[in-house]
Amino acid sequence: MNFNEILTKRRAVNYFDTERDVDEELLKIVIENGAKAPSSYNLQPWKLKVLRDNKQKAVLQKLAFDQPKITEAPVILIVLADRDGWKEGNNSLESVFKDFVSSGKMQPDQRDWFLGATTGLYGRDTEAAQAFANKNAGLFAMSLMYSASAQGLETHPMDGFDHDGVKKEFNIPDNFWIPMLIAVGYLKPGVKVHPKGWRQSYNDMLLK
Amino acid sequence: MNFNEILTKRRAVNYFDTERDVDEELLKIVIENGAKAPSSYNLQPWKLKVLRDNKQKAVLQKLAFDQPKITEAPVILIVLADRDGWKEGNNSLESVFKDFVSSGKMQPDQRDWFLGATTGLYGRDTEAAQAFANKNAGLFAMSLMYSASAQGLETHPMDGFDHDGVKKEFNIPDNFWIPMLIAVGYLKPGVKVHPKGWRQSYNDMLLK
Numbered sequence: 011m012n013f014n015e016i017l018t019k020r021r022a023v024n025y026f027d028t029e030r031d032v033d034e035e036l037l038k039i040v041i042e043n044g045a046k047a048p049s050s051y052n053l054q055p056w057k058l059k060v061l062r063d064n065k066q067k068a069v070l071q072k073l074a075f076d077q078p079k080i081t082e083a084p085v086i087l088i089v090l091a092d093r094d095g096w097k098e099g100n101n102s103l104e105s106v107f108k109d110f111v112s113s114g115k116m117q118p119d120q121r122d123w124f125l126g127a128t129t130g131l132y133g134r135d136t137e138a139a140q141a142f143a144n145k146n147a148g149l150f151a152m153s154l155m156y157s158a159s160a161q162g163l164e165t166h167p168m169d170g171f172d173h174d175g176v177k178k179e180f181n182i183p184d185n186f187w188i189p190m191l192i193a194v195g196y197l198k199p200g201v202k203v204h205p206k207g208w209r210q211s212y213n214d215m216l217l218k
Numbered sequence: 219m220n221f222n223e224i225l226t227k228r229r230a231v232n233y234f235d236t237e238r239d240v241d242e243e244l245l246k247i248v249i250e251n252g253a254k255a256p257s258s259y260n261l262q263p264w265k266l267k268v269l270r271d272n273k274q275k276a277v278l279q280k281l282a283f284d285q286p287k288i289t290e291a292p293v294i295l296i297v298l299a300d301r302d303g304w305k306e307g308n309n310s311l312e313s314v315f316k317d318f319v320s321s322g323k324m325q326p327d328q329r330d331w332f333l334g335a336t337t338g339l340y341g342r343d344t345e346a347a348q349a350f351a352n353k354n355a356g357l358f359a360m361s362l363m364y365s366a367s368a369q370g371l372e373t374h375p376m377d378g379f380d381h382d383g384v385k386k387e388f389n390i391p392d393n394f395w396i397p398m399l400i401a402v403g404y405l406k407p408g409v410k411v412h413p414k415g416w417r418q419s420y421n422d423m424l425l426k
Contacts (some may be wrong), residue, residue, distance in 0.1 A: 013221050013368040017254045017361075038420040045417050046225045047360055050377050052415045057425045090425060091353070102418060109416035131378060137395075138381070140348040145299070145377075145397040148356015152255055153225075156364060160221040169258050169353075170339060173346070182425070187345075189353040207260045208317035209253050210310060212246040217265045217298060217390070 044154025055095025091143035252362025263303025
């Protein structure tokens, strides 16, 4: 699909078709396409919890202002932003370093330099780690939602929920922040999607 | 351009054509297309500082590990994430509330409820505000980079810089975090862009 069409077509849809499931192979394509997003040193500090089970979705719905779309959408993604994604031993970081070495971008003896850089930039304090985890999860989530649109799917990002309640209920380890939930599915037949709301103009966005 | 092409084509490019400028009207289109991204309650807590001046870019380069692409790319965007974007009086929030009322999504007497929701979700503490600002800036930045690709431009997101030094040098108010810089321009002729690095598979991304 043409990107300009996707820009217009992608809407945070409120009504999902409860009769139409999202194929697991298609979901995998959407998520792996989403993960082609760039990230800090390619560290990809994001994980997902994929909910399809109605009982689990109902529990989540209660923690998210009881929004019906959580049980109506066939798939809910709990997006997780890893605040430890800059640390030695982190799976993703270790895979990235191996990739840097095997592709010749870094030499094995640059490991200390690399770990010093990620620690200094992203792990120097909790404020920096929170920014690192969340901006990268934002890049991934946006890429994932456009990838879903390109496959004919609809999405709805949500961050109105009891953050700590969801963490506890779904046993999310403390290194993760939950930037958002994303509902994935198809539009309910007969529903008219309204145009996008107000957006800042270029001039509005320039720091005065 | 087809979105699947953009997914492959979008790379963090290291070498920009120093002879080819980015037209201001094109940049405006790219940024306004980028801003079609979704955000928390549509609050769009992001701003930009656009650098084209070589002296300014040279100052920034010194604060960013002296990466030559900062002066080589015709445009550098300093992306700003507004940690106060949930507060009463914030320009973007006030425009959003007006839009909600004029479109019938909210009634005027829901203002207190709305402000209570944004404060409770995003302003309850500095950790929540940092996540709010950065995840939304991440959504915007990703949308902007894909929009640039769709217009034949190249980008490079960078977050290796002296965060507080850049804030000070460019007089960025304290409510903003700087999640990244984005270089925008055209690929230097004759440069071969390497394929994307390692990415997590679907299974890698699932929280174990």
